Amino acid sequence: MPWLQLKFRVPRAHAESTEAALEAAGALSVTLLDAGDEPQLEPGPGETPLWSEILVSALFEADPASQALVERLAASLTTQTATPPTIERIEDQAWERVWLDDFKPTCFGKRLWVCPHGQPPEAKEAIVVWLDPGLAFGTGHHPTTAMCLAWLDGADLAGKKVLDFGCGSGILAIAALKLGAARAVAIDHDPQALEATGDNAAANAVAERMEIYLPDAAPDTTYDVVLANILAGPLVSLAPKLISHLRPGAALVLSGVLAEQEDAVCAAYRDRVELDPTKHCEDWVCMTGLRKLEQSP
Incomplete structure (x- = not known):
């Protein structure tokens, strides 16, 4: 199954609220990564990495309804993100390998x-x-x-x-x-x-x-x-x-x-x-x- 990937950067202070909004909108997964070069090799139990800027990647199903939804989300996020949101079609593969x-x-x-x-x-x-x-x-x-x-x-x-x-x-x-x-x-x-x-x-x-x-x-x-x-x-x-x-x-x-x-x-x-x-x-x-x-x- 192919996927639609919505990707953008946000300041760390907005990461958790953005993640929650994407999940509420129907994202199948949301990944938060360091957008710069600030390694957090092994946070302790319960700790959250303190990256200053977060790269957010959200996956949605690749169907016409989801395409329209992702485009609306990208437009609504433009004023809040550090970089313009991008939408990419991701073909399925054996991710675990x-x-x-x-x-x-x-x-x-x-x-x-x-x-x-x-x-x-x-x-x-x-x-x-x-x-x-x-x-x-x-x-x-x-x-x-x-x-x-x-x-x-x-x-x-x-x-x-x-x-x-x-x-x-x-x-x-x-x-x-x-x-x-x-x-x-x-x-x-x-x-x-x-x-x-x-x-x-x-x-x-x-x-x-x-x-x-x-x-x-x-x-x-x-x-x-x-x-x-x-x-x-x-x-x-x-x-x-x-x-x-x-x-x-x-x-x-x-x-x-x-x-x-x-x-x-x-x-x-x-x-x-x-x-x-x-x-x-x-x-x-x-x-x-x-x-x-x-x-x-």
């Missing part, structure tokens, strides 16, 4: 590959994570995830127990299991992320060795490796909790941090973690280290 156009088999480190289903790598000795991220963050292509995957590829994970805090698609926990970890626990506050993680774990035949939890339901225990690819603010506020999950001598991997945020995040961990030299990729950093052995009084 569109992301595959930009998702190709990719190697991280020497042997770890992340591949969409049905696209195996050419490397003969590859360890493959088959992935469909669904609606969750994490295909490995963002520098923050790529640095974590490269670290995992070079680590000795045989028999280890791993925590992936803020698991997204589950890519890091699954990679750890594929690389020899005995068990993994994946935690995220987003139910869609937990669903994607479960599906991807099953597709990679590691579901029996993985436990998946919302934060409040997760076990209070220690691990051999703790991975947290989230954002600098949560990494700082969660430092006591993440450190408590590290057994003495355990490895910590922190990512999702911009270069200018490095000092603040390091300061939150260095008293209890012996930090390695920071790894950099584009504007992002990845911090690793080992929890310090307990000192005798």
